[in-house]
Amino acid sequence: MEHSFWHSKWESNQIGFHEPQGNALLLAHASTLLQPANPRVFVPLCGKSKDVGWLASKGCEVIGAELSALAITQLFDELNITPKVTELKHTTLYQGLNITVFQGDIFSLSANDIGNITGVYDRAALVALPQSLRERYSAHIRAITDNAPQLLITFEYDQTQLPGPPFCVSESMVSSLYNDYYEIALLSATTLEGGLKGKVDATNLAFHLIPRL
Numbered sequence: 178m179e180h181s182f183w184h185s186k187w188e189s190n191q192i193g194f195h196e197p198q199g200n201a202l203l204l205a206h207a208s209t210l211l212q213p214a215n216p217r218v219f220v221p222l223c224g225k226s227k228d229v230g231w232l233a234s235k236g237c238e239v240i241g242a243e244l245s246a247l248a249i250t251q252l253f254d255e256l257n258i259t260p261k262v263t264e265l266k267h268t269t270l271y272q273g274l275n276i277t278v279f280q281g282d283i284f285s286l287s288a289n290d291i292g293n294i295t296g297v298y299d300r301a302a303l304v305a306l307p308q309s310l311r312e313r314y315s316a317h318i319r320a321i322t323d324n325a326p327q328l329l330i331t332f333e334y335d336q337t338q339l340p341g342p343p344f345c346v347s348e349s350m351v352s353s354l355y356n357d358y359y360e361i362a363l364l365s366a367t368t369l370e371g372g373l374k375g376k377v378d379a380t381n382l383a384f385h386l387i388p389r390l
């Protein structure tokens with residue numbers, strides 16, 4: 178999707194992807210991210226996800242990446258945190274307590290920017306991208322996190338029934354993107370109550386990607 182697509186979604190508050198109560202599958206599978214000592218969790222395409230604050234409340238240092246400044250402002254506002262804002266050459270940094278969010282295109286971030294990462298939480302990030310970008314995105318996430326383990330949540334549904342985003346990312350698609358680098362454990366496959374956008378039957382898949390040694 179063009180950047181303008183996402184900016185206009187935020188400007189018009191058309192953010193149906195946002196979960197006001199946070200994501201239930203994160204709660205179910207949080208141990209995949211919380212287990213290491215001093216967890217530093219990267220949340221790509223974080224929006225104003227409640228999961229950012231939840232991970233921070235569990236003792237994680239959370240590093241987010243998000244295109245929309247509006248989303249980031251709302252994220253910190255809703256956490257009652259006034260972030261320190263620093264303009265860098267290629268990004269703007271928002272920092273408050275144990276949360277740092279980089280504003281800008283995820284593809285402009287480097288490993289140096291985000292530092293050591295113990296886990297990646299990908300909810301509504303990979304599935305937000307069209308097929309043409311997913312290979313580049315998955316390689317980029319691996320590169321900047323040094324193949325950190327991931328908790329990856331996707332939707333599987335009949336793509337002919339709905340244009341996306343979110344796009345269908347099936348188990349075989351996850352495998353073709355990540356299998357060379359990670360052992361892929363399917364943690365759960367649950368029916369999405371009410372269907373996707375109330376229109377099409379869908380399954381919510383949660384994967385733990387464990388780096389191959």
Ligand SMILES: C[S@@+](CC[C@H](N)C(=O)[O-])C[C@H]1O[C@@H](n2cnc3c(N)ncnc32)[C@H](O)[C@@H]1O
Nearest residue numbers: 183194222223224226243244282283300301305
């Ligand atoms: C479907 S939303 C998901 C947000 C969040 N993960 C959640 O669970 O609510 C996708 C988000 O990715 C952001 N985004 C899209 N393309 C991006 C890019 N190239 N770099 C950084 N953020 C991007 C959008 O602004 C949007 O907030």
